Every structure is written in C-alpha cells, then in structure tokens.
Amino acid sequence: MVTPVYPPKPRPGDRIAVVSPSSGLPGILPLPFELGLERLRKEYGLEPVEYPTTRRMGSTPRERADDLHAAFADPDIKAVVASIGGDDQITVLPFLDRELIRANPKPFFGTSDNTNLLAFLRSTGIVGFHGATVMSELGRPGAMHPQTADSLRAALFTSGPYELSPAERWRDVSRDWADPATFDAEPETRPGTGWTWVNADRVVEGRGWGGCLEIVGWLLMADRETARDLSEYNGGVLFLETSEDMPSATEVFRTLRNMGERGLLRRFPALLMGRPRTWSFERPNSPEEGARYAAEQREAVLRALRDYAPDTLVVFDVDLGHTDPQFVVPYGGTIRVDGTARRITVTY
DSSP, rough: OOOOOOOOOOTTTOOEEEEEESOOOGOOOHHHHHHEEEHHHTTTOEEEEEOTTOOTOOOHHHHHHHHHHHHOOOOTEEEEEEEEOOOOOGGGGGGHHHHHHHHHHOOEOOOGHHHHHHHHHHHHHHHHOOOOOOIIIIIIIOOOOHHHEEEEHHHHHHHEEEEOOOOOOOOOOOOOOOOOOGGGGGOOOOEEOEEEEESOOSEEEEEEEEEEEEHHHHHHHTTSSSSSGGGGTTTEEEEOOTTTTOOOHHHHHHHHHHHHTTTTTOSSSSEEEOOOOOOSSSSSSOHHHHHHHHHHHHHHHHHHHHHHHOOOOEEEEESSSSSSOOEEESSSSSEEEEEETTEEEOOO
C-alpha cells in the first residue's frame, strides 16, 4: 500500500461528476437529488455532470465501474461526488481499473456504502473525502446545515488544516423524501451535547482510515482493500460510524472484537466515533430510546477497546457519517486529535 496523496482541487466553474456507485436512488426519489444538484450549481459554483447509471436502479457492477472510469478519465471533470450510498458497492471493486484511476487522481466525496470506494482510493494512493453525498447533505430540506456546508466548501476548494467543532444543533430524525412537503422547511434539530473524550492525555496525528463500521466489516470479511501488512496502519487515526440500519450493540462489539483479534485495533492510537444514528423509519425511537441505544453502543466500543486497545484516545459523538451536521473527513489524509486541548483538526 502506497502513501496516499491529495489530488488537485476543483475551482468554482468546474465540471464535477455525480455518480451512483451504489444505489440509483435518484431515479426513484428525485426531489433531494435535484435540490442537491441545484445547490452544487448555485452555492458552490460547480457544474454537475451525470452518467448513465446515476439515476438508474439495478445497474450492474460493471456498468457502475464504467461510469467511474469515465468520470476519472475525463480531464474536464475535476471532482467526483456520490449521489447516495447503498449496500452492494463491494461488488463494483473487482471491475475498477486501478491504474486508470491512479493516473487520473480526483477528489471523491461519499459516505456509507461509499466506504468501499474510499478504501479503494486510499490503497491506490489517493486521499478521498468521507462526507457530502448529493441527496443526504446537499439535498437537506430547507437549507444545508451551516457546519456541513462550511466543511464541504473547505474540503472542495482549499488545502490545509480545518478544525472541527461539536454540533451546535443536530438531528437524526428524517422525513419522507417522496413527499414534497418535506422540503418546505428545515428538519427539527436538538441542542448539541458536545463530544466525550476518553484517555485524552496526549496528541495523536496520523492518516485517517475507517468509515461506516458495517462496510469496514464487510471489506475485512471479503479481504478487500485492506493492508496485509498491518504496520501500514501504525500511528493512524481510526474513524468509525454506524448507519441507519442501526446495528445492535452486540454487533458493534463483535465487529470491533474481530478487528482486535486481527491485531488491527491496537494499530490506531486514536479513534473518532461518529454520533450514532438512533432513529429510522423502521425503528422510530423516542428520544429516550435513542439515548439508550447510543449509550449501549458506546459501552460496546469501550468494552472492545478495554480488551484490545485500552490506551486508545477516543472521542465519541463526533459529527461524521450518518448524522446532521456532517463534517467531511479526509480518508487517507491527515487527522490531528489533541486530547489535551480537546481539539480535532483535519487536513483537506
């Protein structure tokens, strides 16, 4: 595995690819997608370019890989953004042309199932960006969360350090994307609760790796895009978060336990754990039920770390992944976790 490098950044006025390497959900739920495209144009000054599978459900893995190849190979395309996540992007990885993508490095933005492509890019030598899909973040009803919008702007157009800060207000309850009334106003939010620090007596700076915990587990099971020589991860910053599928605390513990048995957890002296999603349409938890779910997940993480990496510096409820606001995190790029000063800085 080579050391990833940051690809050149786009500038306002540039064309960027909008692709669906996982689900073609824009074809079924166009309202947040069209809103996200409009914001790319009006708020960021970028011109989105769609591809054959961007709005098509049921596209084959090879067809989706072809779209990625076309986006990376086109010299007029300056960045690539995922429309949304899904659950089968791992099947696209075998069709990707590593040399083509390595020869045409571009910033890629995506979360959730796009953890697959982010891990692929890192192992190929390209820093990717965990965050900001078109439908979920750019297509947020009413307006983008200001902390999300600022982080995305910095990640898109600037290079250098960017300090994260706890959410001033946050939410994880969604409304129906098929209902036009959903987009008449911003979603309801709750006051921020800050981050929780554990073993915060040191400073850790290293390259980021991780993403959606469920996808990381799948990649490890399939032995895809993870280093055989675990020393590749020594001194890095692990960041993890769970999806709207809301895995149980038992599943979270077992995934981390298996990472520990593999010798992986102890390679990372710091862990950023994203604020968990505690509500879904299938499990519409009350605030009390959601708080209990989050507490059980936190204890599962701490239990695994006590067994396999007890000295790890941990920060809980970082605003990354399936949450709102959502900070962009460089995948393979530099992350600095300053426990003594209670600060997190990423390098875009």
